[in-house]
Amino acid sequence: MTEFNDKQNEILLVAEKLFSEHGFDGTSVRDIAKEANINIAMISYYFGSKEKLLEALIINRISDLRLEMENLFKENLTPFEKIDRLIELYIRRINKNCRMYQIIHFEIATKKRDINYQSFNEVKKYNLQALMKIIEEGQEKGLFVKNIDVALIPPTIMGTYFHFQMNKPFYGEIFNLKTEEDFDTYILTHLIKHIQKTIKALLVYEN
Template sequence: MTEFNDKQIDILQAAEKLFAEDGYDGTSIRTIAKEASVNIAMISYYFGSKEKLLEALIIHRTSGMKIQLENIFKEDLLPIEKVERLIDLYISRINKNKCMYQILHFELSTKKRIMDMNAFKDVKYENLQAFTKIIKEGQELGHFRKDVNITLIPPTIMGTLVHFQMNKPFFEPVLGIKTEEEYENYIKNELTAHIKQTIKALLVHEN
C-alpha cells in the first residue's frame, strides 16, 4: 500500500516526529495517537501495530520516486545531464526526508526487530531500474564506461549525503558554517557539486 488518506498521513507524520525525537522504542502508540489527535483504535485499524506503522512510514516517504526518475529519463537531455538531474532529485528527497532516513538507518543497523522490508526493497529496486535505464542509455551512446557498477551508484550518492548530515556537529566548525541556512546552502551547492563530480568520474571515460 502506497496510497494513504489524510488521517493516515496525520498519523504517519506524528509517528515520524516522535520516532526521530524519542526513538522507536521510546515512542508508544498512545503518544502517537495523542500527537495525531486520534484514538489508539484508529491506529490499530489502519496499521495494526507499531512495527507495521514504521513500515508504512518508510513506504510513504520512499514511494513516488520511480515516477520522477522516469520523467527525467524521458527528457531531451544528454545522459550526463540526466544523471545530474538524478543526483539533484536524490539529494532533495533525502534532505527533505532526513528524519525518516535517520530512523531507517538506526533500525536496519541495530537489527533489534525482524522487519518485513519487502515493500521497501521493492521501492528501491524500482528506483534502481529507472537509474539503470539512464546509465545504460549513456553506455549505448558511448558517453559512459561499460564497466560501471550501477548498483553502487545510488549508495555512493546517498552515503555521502547521509554521512554529512549525521556528522553535522563536526562539519559546521570545520567548514565555518554558523547558521542552518548556511548549512542547507552548503548541501545544495558545494556538497551537491562534489557528489556530481564524483559520479561523473565513475561514469565518464578518462581523457
C-alpha cells in the same frame, strides 16, 4: 504498490514527525494518536502495530521517490543532466528530513524490529532499474563506460551525504558553517555539486 488514504497519510505524517523528534523507541502509539487527534484503535485498524506503521512509512517515502524518478526518466534531458537531477533529487529529499532517514537506515541495519522489508526492497529494486536505464542510455550514446557497478551508485551518493551530516562539528569548523541554515546552504550547493562531479567521474572513468 501500497496506496494510502487521506487518514492513513495524516497518521504517517504525524508518526514521521514524532519519530524524527523522539526516535522510534521514544515515540509511543499513544503519542501518535494524541498528536493526530484520533484514538489508538484507529492506528491499530489501519496499521496493526508501531512496527507496521514504520514499515508503511518506509514504503510511502521510497514510493514517492519512485514516482519522481519515473517523471525524471521521461524528461527530454541528456544522460548527464538526468544524473545531475537524480543526485539533486536524492539529496534534497534526504536533507529535508535527515533524522527520519537516519532512523530508517538504523532500523534496516540493526533489524531490531519484526519489519517486513520485502515491499521496501522491491521499490528499491525498481528505483535501481530506473537508474540503470539512465546509465544504459548514456552507454548507448557512448557517453558512459561499460564497466559500471550501478548498484553501488546510490550508496556512494547517500554515504557521502550521511558522512557529512554525522561529522557536522568537523566540517562546520573546516568550512566556517555556524548555523543550520549555513549547513543547508552548503549541502544544497557545494555538496550536491561535489557528489555530481564524483558520480560523473565514475561514469566516464576507463580502467
